[in-house]
Amino acid sequence: MVPGHGRSAAPGQGRSAVPGQGRSRVIAALYGPTSSGKTALSVQLARRIEQDLGRQVVIVSADSRQVYRHMDIGTSKTTAAQMQGIQHEMLDVAEPVRKFELEDYVRLARGHIDDTFAAGAVPLVVGGTGVYVSALLDGWEVDSTGAARTALRRDFPPSMADDAYAMLRRLDRGAADRVHPRNYEAVMNTLAAIMAADRPAGDPAPGGPARVVLALDPGLWAVNQRVVRTYDDQVRHGLFDEIKSLNARYDLDRDIRMHGRASTNQVLHTHGYREYFEVALEHGKPVGQLTEPELADVRGLVIDHIRRYTRRQRSWLSKLTGHQLISSADEAFALIARQLTAGR
Numbered sequence: 001m002v003p004g005h006g007r008s009a010a011p012g013q014g015r016s017a018v019p020g021q022g023r024s025r026v027i028a029a030l031y032g033p034t035s036s037g038k039t040a041l042s043v044q045l046a047r048r049i050e051q052d053l054g055r056q057v058v059i060v061s062a063d064s065r066q067v068y069r070h071m072d073i074g075t076s077k078t079t080a081a082q083m084q085g086i087q088h089e090m091l092d093v094a095e096p097v098r099k100f101e102l103e104d105y106v107r108l109a110r111g112h113i114d115d116t117f118a119a120g121a122v123p124l125v126v127g128g129t130g131v132y133v134s135a136l137l138d139g140w141e142v143d144s145t146g147a148a149r150t151a152l153r154r155d156f157p158p159s160m161a162d163d164a165y166a167m168l169r170r171l172d173r174g175a176a177d178r179v180h181p182r183n184y185e186a187v188m189n190t191l192a193a194i195m196a197a198d199r200p201a202g203d204p205a206p207g208g209p210a211r212v213v214l215a216l217d218p219g220l221w222a223v224n225q226r227v228v229r230t231y232d233d234q235v236r237h238g239l240f241d242e243i244k245s246l247n248a249r250y251d252l253d254r255d256i257r258m259h260g261r262a263s264t265n266q267v268l269h270t271h272g273y274r275e276y277f278e279v280a281l282e283h284g285k286p287v288g289q290l291t292e293p294e295l296a297d298v299r300g301l302v303i304d305h306i307r308r309y310t311r312r313q314r315s316w317l318s319k320l321t322g323h324q325l326i327s328s329a330d331e332a333f334a335l336i337a338r339q340l341t342a343g344r
Helices: 038-053 102-118 130-137 145-155 158-171 173-177 184-196 220-236 239-250 252-262 274-282 292-317 329-340
Strands: 026-031 057-061 087-089 122-127 210-216 323-326
Touching: 026 038, 026 130, 026 329, 038 057, 038 122, 038 329, 057 102, 102 122, 102 130, 102 184, 122 130, 130 184, 130 292, 145 184, 158 173, 158 184, 173 184, 210 329, 220 239, 220 292, 239 252, 239 274, 252 274, 274 292, 323 329
Parallel strands: 026 122, 026 210, 057 087, 057 122, 210 323
Antiparallel strands: none
């Protein structure tokens, strides 16, 4: 394990204690829509790199929901058993009481990536939040984006999202092509990054490590089917109990009554959670008292919303800079191994 960091079930196999000096610096990323199989494939890939190449791998999560504590089942957060001893970072780093901003994510994630390189290990960025992946791979300058984002949200509230996207296209057409026009937060983040940067958001950082960008996309039909299976598995593993626990912890029934969509609590802005509270509010009852027919309504809403979200993710995937489509850990390993062994 990289010193002082990480979540890992047990020590991994084939790990190297050799310092990073003199070793090839490669950053890899695995991007794909929700329920595409990224978690299992990333762990298989990491284990193969460790066992066959003797290079430790640190998985850096690029999931904007898994950063939040206590939101485990509904985000399909990687469990200790699923990690199989591979070190994971950027899970459970913030309370969901307010939004974890892009610059917060990038600052912490880059720190883990720097530590990974210093240890001679390989960072593997894994997730379906396109703006996180692009910010890390393309070297976005985000330290000063907070003030820019605040100003942008004041000038372009959600009701003016179309105007914000039009401005983005004028400033950087390439960056605009990688953002869905109706993804307000992604548009705000991308605009803020451009305003705070000395170069366009989509340009790779000069002199950086070699990059391998992998894209996993089983196709629309397969993803749609997996979304259903994933949600039903979450329910079987206790999602409703997690909902009730989150409600008790954060008083979300009251929060949604008082603030609605203006609530800062990210549970109420996360598919797979917010639908429970919206249906409960519609029926004028606490979330814990939802009946079986009402829970069936929740299921329909969750599946519909997540399927729509995966279509936006797939749209980003097709425009991710320099990506290579893969369908197996073997394909992914071959591409990364080629970079890691170059120049030996």
